[in-house]
Amino acid sequence: MVDIIKIQYEQISKRLQQEVGLTEQQIEEKVNAKVEQLSGLISKEGAAHIIANEYGVKLFEQQSGKLQISNILSGMRNVEVLGMVRAVYEVREFNTEKRSGKVGSFLIADETGPVRIVLWGNQTDLMRDLKEGFIVKIKGGYVKENSGRKEIHLNERADLIINPPGETVNVSLSSSGSYASQSIRKNISDLNENDANVEIAGTIVQAFEPKFFEVCPQCKKRARQREDSFHCEAHGQVIPDYSYVLNVFVDDGTDNIRVVCFSQTADQILKKTKDEVLLLKDSPQLFSSVQTELLGNVIKASGRVTKNAMFDRLEFVARNATYPDPETELQKLKAEVVK
Ligand SMILES: [Zn+2]
Structure with a gap:
C-alpha cells in the first residue's frame, strides 16, 4: 500500500x-x-x-502501525502512537438528552509534536495513575478533529499501556518549546506571517503550470537576457541553466493556501526528475495531464509562511514536500528502534 x-x-x-x-x-x-x-x-x-x-470519512486504505504524532491525519483508525505525558486533565461527567457518561483527556508528545488523547466511560479509570513524564503507548485509537485540532479517541477496544518496557520518547520534560528543530504541524487557518518552520497537510485542489527562468549554471543566480545571449552579473555571458517554480493550492478543510515550490520541491510534488520537468518548458500543453494527476492528492509540506504584499495574502513557501506514507514512517521508526 x-x-x-x-x-x-x-x-x-x-x-x-x-x-x-x-x-x-x-x-x-x-x-x-x-x-x-x-x-x-x-x-x-x-x-x-x-x-x-x-466528515472524517477515510478515503485511503486502512492504516495501522505506529506513527509519529505529526503524521497523524484526521480520519485515521487503528492508530498506534508512543508519547510522553505532558499534562493530565480532569475527568468530567456529562449528562445530555442523548447520553450520559464520563470523558477524560490528557496530552502526550513525541519528538514531532503534541496530541490530545480522549477517553470515554470506564476507559477514564486508566487515567487514575497517569502522571506527567510517564511514557504511554496507545493502540487502536481513532483520530478526530475538534476545533481544528487532532485528537486520538480511545473506545473500549483501544489499549492504553502505561510505561511499556523498553520504550523511550525523545522529549525532555522541562522544555515546553522543545520542538524548535522540528516543523510544527498547523492547520492552514492557524498559519500566520511569522511562521518559519511549520508543516501543513492537505489536498491539492489546484495546480498551475510551472514557471521557468534562466539562471547562471555556476552560481544559480538569475541570468538576464541581453539581445540574444544570457549574462550573469558575476560570470558574464553564460549558457543558461533553468530553475522553476510550481504553485499549487492546498486545502486542509480549515482553509486553503498557495504553496510555492521551487525546483527540487517542485520535483518532489510532481514526482519527476529535473529533465522531465524541463520538458514542460517547451511543451506546456503536457501540463494538463500532470495537473489531473495532482488534483485530489494529499500532500504534507514543511516550510515557511510569507506575506504576498501585492495580493495581501499569506503564502506557504515549501522547503520539503512529501506524499504521506504511513508504511515508510513505520519502517523508519523500526529502524530507529534497532539502532
Ligand atoms: Zn553566475
Whole structure:
C-alpha cells in the first residue's frame, strides 16, 4: 500500500451517502458550495475530498502501525502512537438528552509534536495513575478533529499501556518549546506571517503550470537576457541553466493556501526528475495531464509562511514536500528502534 489512491467523485459521493447518511443531492450542494467558496480554484473531485475529510470519512486504505504524532491525519483508525505525558486533565461527567457518561483527556508528545488523547466511560479509570513524564503507548485509537485540532479517541477496544518496557520518547520534560528543530504541524487557518518552520497537510485542489527562468549554471543566480545571449552579473555571458517554480493550492478543510515550490520541491510534488520537468518548458500543453494527476492528492509540506504584499495574502513557501506514507514512517521508526 503506497501513497495516495485516486478516488473518483462518484465513489466519494457513495461513501458519504453510506457512512454519513447524506443524500446525493446534499453532497452535490456541499460540493458546489465548496467550489464556489474557493472561487472555482478547485475541481469537483477536490471539493469532494475535502468534504469527506471534514466528515472524517477515510478515503485511503486502512492504516495501522505506529506513527509519529505529526503524521497523524484526521480520519485515521487503528492508530498506534508512543508519547510522553505532558499534562493530565480532569475527568468530567456529562449528562445530555442523548447520553450520559464520563470523558477524560490528557496530552502526550513525541519528538514531532503534541496530541490530545480522549477517553470515554470506564476507559477514564486508566487515567487514575497517569502522571506527567510517564511514557504511554496507545493502540487502536481513532483520530478526530475538534476545533481544528487532532485528537486520538480511545473506545473500549483501544489499549492504553502505561510505561511499556523498553520504550523511550525523545522529549525532555522541562522544555515546553522543545520542538524548535522540528516543523510544527498547523492547520492552514492557524498559519500566520511569522511562521518559519511549520508543516501543513492537505489536498491539492489546484495546480498551475510551472514557471521557468534562466539562471547562471555556476552560481544559480538569475541570468538576464541581453539581445540574444544570457549574462550573469558575476560570470558574464553564460549558457543558461533553468530553475522553476510550481504553485499549487492546498486545502486542509480549515482553509486553503498557495504553496510555492521551487525546483527540487517542485520535483518532489510532481514526482519527476529535473529533465522531465524541463520538458514542460517547451511543451506546456503536457501540463494538463500532470495537473489531473495532482488534483485530489494529499500532500504534507514543511516550510515557511510569507506575506504576498501585492495580493495581501499569506503564502506557504515549501522547503520539503512529501506524499504521506504511513508504511515508510513505520519502517523508519523500526529502524530507529534497532539502532
Ligand atoms: Zn553566475
